[in-house]
Amino acid sequence: MSGALDAAGITEPRLRESYLRCRRLNAQHGRTYYLATRLLTKPQRPAVHALYGFARFADDIVDSAPPGSDPVHRLxxxxxxxxxxxxTGHSDDPILAAVVDTASRYGIRRDLFTAFLDSMRMDLTITGYPDRAALDRYVHGSAEVIGLQMLPVLGTAGEPDEAAPYAAALGKAFQLTNFLRDVAEDLDRGRVYLPEDELAAFGVDRELLTWCRHTGRTDPKVRAALAAQHATTRAIYTYARAGIDRLHPVSRPCITTALVLYSEILDRIEAAGFAVFAHRARVGHGRRARLAVSGLVRAMWARRGRRAAGLTAAATERWA
Structure with a gap:
């Protein structure tokens, strides 16, 4: 990591330690994201670690509060x-110092952070979503804004506004994949992140989902409902994939690898007959390694040609 910090021009010891803390959080909680991040250029990596590390830190306040603590107050x-x-452009907090520095370096909008924090607050009081519109409001803050925060770090091959909808969609696709994979875990926390009206169309309610959780079996009605959610998520991946060419070429191998790895979780869920109550779908180490090697080769070629015509001036200057 010290090489990446040096490459990014981060020299102040306190700030370097903050970035290192965020990197550890990213590595600990987001193995797929962390692996894909290795495919970015060294100057980009600290910023990505800061953004994802902060997101994980806030999420842990909501989901993993130690006994006796007050998550509302901490959040x-x-x-x-x-x-x-x-x-102010400055923080002495051991986590936030890197986040604030990243936001300043890349001009990341303040409202993207406030939207994220609003969704974290929702997790403290809301346990279900009556329809897709309600769930989309949560997902915007919990996932879409992460893609939008990342966009200035990744760089674009044209106007950022043209790439933004695809970046938001990819964050959404990742989140909806988590919702399918983690139905059982979320039930243990008293939450369901699937639209109630769409479940009801298949005769599914929270009581039936809870029965599936207790028995480890997927009721046929639940399987049909999850298949419909799976199809919705797959369509969002298809849309998001079309935006990869709008990114700076050096960032495309990273995002392509993350998209493929995460979308393959959907493949595992479907192949297992939507048995999400019996086991957690995963992409194996071997498959992850093969994709990482392929992505690394593409990343090396992209870096050789990073001054190709059509790149944004800001991105060219940043990674020159």
Whole structure:
């Protein structure tokens, strides 16, 4: 990581330690994301670690609060500290220092962070979503804005506004994949991240999902409902994939690898007959390694030609 920090021009010891903390959070909680990040150029990696590390840190406050702690208070304190840091351009917090520095370096909009924190607050009080519109409001803050935060770091081959809808869609596809894979885990936390009206169309309610969780079996009605959710998510991946060519060429191997790895979780879920209550779908180490090697080869070729015509001036200057 020190080489990446050096390449990114991050020299101040306190700030370097903050980036290292975020990197550890990313490596610990997001193996697929972390693997794909290795395909980016060294100057890009610290910023990605900062953004994902912060997201995981906030998520842990909501989902993994130790006994006796107050997640509401901790989340509000984090929110206040982050917004102060974004407004002043500086933070002494061991996690937020890197996030604030990344936001400043790449001009990441403040509202993308406030939207994320709003969705984290929803997790403290909301346990279900009556329809797709309600779920989409949550997913915008919990996932789409992550893709939009990443976009300035990744760079684009044209106007950023043209790539933004695809970046948001990919974040959404990742999140919806998590919802399918983690139905059982989420039920244990008292939450269901599947639209109630769409489940009801197949005769499925929370009670039936809970029965599946307790028995480890997937009721036929639940299987049909999950298959419909699976198809919806697959269509979003198809849309998001069309936006990869709008990214800076050096970033495309990373995002392609992440997209393929995560979409293959959907393949595993389908191949297992939607048995999400019996086991957690995973992409094997061997498959991840093969994709990583393929992505690395493509990344090396892209870096050789990174000054190709059509790149944005800002991106060319940043990675020159």
């Amino acid at each position: 509000e304190a984090l929110s206040a500290a982050l917004l102060t840091g974004l407004d």
